[in-house]
Amino acid sequence: MSEGVRVAVVGGGWAGLAAAVHACAAGHRVSLFEMAPQLGGRARSVRKDGLTLDNGQHILIGAYVQTLALMRQVGMDVEAALHRMPLTLQYPDGSGLRLPAGPALPAFARGVLGWRDLPWGDRLGLLWWAARWRLRGFRCPPSMTVAELARRCPRRAYQALIEPLSVAALNTPAEQASGQVLLTVLRDALFGPPGAADLLLPRRPLDALLPDDASRWLRARGAHIELGRRVMRLTADDTGASVDDEPFDHVIVATPPGEAARLLADISPAWSAAAAAFTYQPIITAWLRAPQTRWPQTMMALRADGLRPAQFGFDLGALGGPADTFALVVSGAAPWVSAGADATRMALMNQWEEAFPATTHGPVEWIASRTEKRATFACTPGLKRSPARVHPRLTVAGDHVEGPYPATLEGAVRSGVEAARCIG
Known part of the structure; x- marks a missing residue:
C-alpha cells in the first residue's frame, strides 16, 4: 500500500x-x-x-513515554496539565516512603535508606531484594504471583510498598497479580531514567x-x-x-x-x-467534600484492609478541581462490590474519620461514588x-x-x- x-x-x-x-x-x-x-x-x-469528575482517578508516571509524547504531539502543554511529584507513598500520620528527585536508581536507594518508620534491617532487606530483581533482569517464572515473588521480602516493606504498588499498577490483589508484569513496571519506573518514577497527577478533567x-x-x-x-x-x-x-x-x-x-x-x-x-477487576471511586481541608500531599496513601476499602486518596482542590473535594479510590474492589454500595459507603466514611480526624472543619459530605465493574482485566500470572x-x-x-x-x-x-x- x-x-x-x-x-x-x-x-x-x-x-x-x-x-x-x-x-x-x-x-x-x-x-x-x-x-x-x-x-x-x-x-x-x-x-x-x-x-x-473523572471516571476514576487516573495516575500517570514519568515512565509513560509514549503517552506523554502523544499529548505533546496533539499540542498539549504537558507541564501545565500534569502535576509532577516524586513517587510518594505517604500516609496521613506522616509515615511512608518518599523518593527524592534525581536519577531513578540513586533516588530509590536514598528514599529507602531514609524511610525512618521502617527498621534498618527491613530497609536493607528491601534494597537487597531490589538488587536481586535487577540482577535477574526483572524476570521471574510466568506462573509467579506478586505475593510469591516477594515472599522473602521483609514483611513490613512488602505491606508498605510492594502490596500498594501492585494494586495501584495492576488493579489486582498481590495474591492474584502477575509478578512478571509488576517487575516490568518496576524496571521502567524505579530503575528507569531520571523522573521515570515521578507521579504525574492530572490538573485537568x-x-x-x-x-x-x-x-x-x-x-x-x-x-x-x-x-x-x-x-x-x-x-x-x-x-x-x-x-x-x-x-x-x-x-x-x-x-x-x-x-x-x-x-x-x-x-x-x-x-x-x-x-x-x-476476567476483570473493578475500581470504586468515591468523592467527598470536607470544608476548609487541605492535605499535606495532593495524593495520600491509605491503610486498606477488610474494614478500610480505599488504598489512595486525592486532594482535587489542590489539583485545580473543585475546592474542598477529595477522591478516595478502591482498587481491586471485587470484595466491596459484593458487599454493596451502602456497606462500602459506610466503610469509606469510617476510614476517612479514622485517617483524618483533625483536618475537617465541618461535617464531611458524601458527593457520589462510581463503580467501574470492568475497569481493567485481571492481571494474573x-x-x-x-x-x-x-x-x-x-x-x-x-x-x-x-x-x-x-x-x-x-x-x-x-x-x-x-x-x-x-x-x-
Whole structure:
C-alpha cells in the first residue's frame, strides 16, 4: 500500500486516539467511530451535581513515554496539565516512603535508606531484594504471583510498598497479580531514567487531558470523527476491509475486549473466544467534600484492609478541581462490590474519620461514588493476551492485547501506536 490509504478506527478511547493520530500523521485518511457520545473510553469525565469528575482517578508516571509524547504531539502543554511529584507513598500520620528527585536508581536507594518508620534491617532487606530483581533482569517464572515473588521480602516493606504498588499498577490483589508484569513496571519506573518514577497527577478533567486536544488535532487534519455510532459489522479480505459495508483499506479495532470479540467473531473465531474469556477487576471511586481541608500531599496513601476499602486518596482542590473535594479510590474492589454500595459507603466514611480526624472543619459530605465493574482485566500470572494482528487488513489496539504492561493508559497508547504502524 502507498501512503494515503483509507483507515477506519473503531473506538475512541486512548488506544483508538493514539492509533488515529499516528495514522493521520503518516498521511492516511482516517475515520474514527465511537459508540459513546464522547471520546476517551473509560478515561473520561462525568458530570454530577454541577461538578466535573473523572471516571476514576487516573495516575500517570514519568515512565509513560509514549503517552506523554502523544499529548505533546496533539499540542498539549504537558507541564501545565500534569502535576509532577516524586513517587510518594505517604500516609496521613506522616509515615511512608518518599523518593527524592534525581536519577531513578540513586533516588530509590536514598528514599529507602531514609524511610525512618521502617527498621534498618527491613530497609536493607528491601534494597537487597531490589538488587536481586535487577540482577535477574526483572524476570521471574510466568506462573509467579506478586505475593510469591516477594515472599522473602521483609514483611513490613512488602505491606508498605510492594502490596500498594501492585494494586495501584495492576488493579489486582498481590495474591492474584502477575509478578512478571509488576517487575516490568518496576524496571521502567524505579530503575528507569531520571523522573521515570515521578507521579504525574492530572490538573485537568480527563476529557481535557487528551480527548479534546486529540479531537481538535484530528479534525484540523481532515479526519472524520463520528460519535454515538456503534459499528455493527466488520469484514476483511485480501483487497481490504469494511465497516458496516463502507470500504476501507485497513481497520483498527480499538474497543474493549467484549466488543472486539463481537466484531471479530466471524473473522477470527479463536481470537474472539480468547478475548471473550477475559476476567476483570473493578475500581470504586468515591468523592467527598470536607470544608476548609487541605492535605499535606495532593495524593495520600491509605491503610486498606477488610474494614478500610480505599488504598489512595486525592486532594482535587489542590489539583485545580473543585475546592474542598477529595477522591478516595478502591482498587481491586471485587470484595466491596459484593458487599454493596451502602456497606462500602459506610466503610469509606469510617476510614476517612479514622485517617483524618483533625483536618475537617465541618461535617464531611458524601458527593457520589462510581463503580467501574470492568475497569481493567485481571492481571494474573500466565494471562494469555490476544495478538494485535488479526488479519493483514485488520489490527486490534487496546491495553488488553499482547504487551508488557498492565491495563494502563500507557499500555493503551502503546498498542494504538503499534496498530497504526501495521498499516501498509
